[in-house]
Amino acid sequence: MKIHGRVQGVGYRAWVAETAGVIGLDGWVCNCLDGTVEAVFSGAAVDVSDMLARCRHGPPAACVSDVVILAEGEPVNNGFRVLPSW
Numbered sequence: 001m002k003i004h005g006r007v008q009g010v011g012y013r014a015w016v017a018e019t020a021g022v023i024g025l026d027g028w029v030c031n032c033l034d035g036t037v038e039a040v041f042s043g044a045a046v047d048v049s050d051m052l053a054r055c056r057h058g059p060p061a062a063c064v065s066d067v068v069i070l071a072e073g074e075p076v077n078n079g080f081r082v083l084p085s086w
Contacts, residue, residue, distance in 0.1 A: 001041075002070065003067050004064070006061075006062055007037045007064060008035055010058075011062075012062050013031065013037060013082050015059035016082075017029060017080050023050060024043060025041045025043040025047055025048065026042040027040040029080075030084065031085040033085065033086065
């Protein structure tokens with residue numbers, strides 16, 4: 001998924017990693033050069049849906065304007081990681 005809006009420099013990636021860990025999801029999150037944040041979540045469908053809903057709001061300093069769901073990909077490794085920007 002791609003998250004648009006004021007999502008860089010506001011702790012969005014750290015918030016995603018913490019929230020995904022609490023929910024018990026695997027995956028990753030990173031900043032993109034275009035100012036968006038990209039994330040992949042893997043886990044029970046109900047938990048992924050919960051995380052997607054939370055991402056539409058993000059942490060207090062964020063201002064999410066759009067969330068674009070991308071096509072499903074291959075399974076991810078166990079755990080949740082914050083990747084370097086790309």
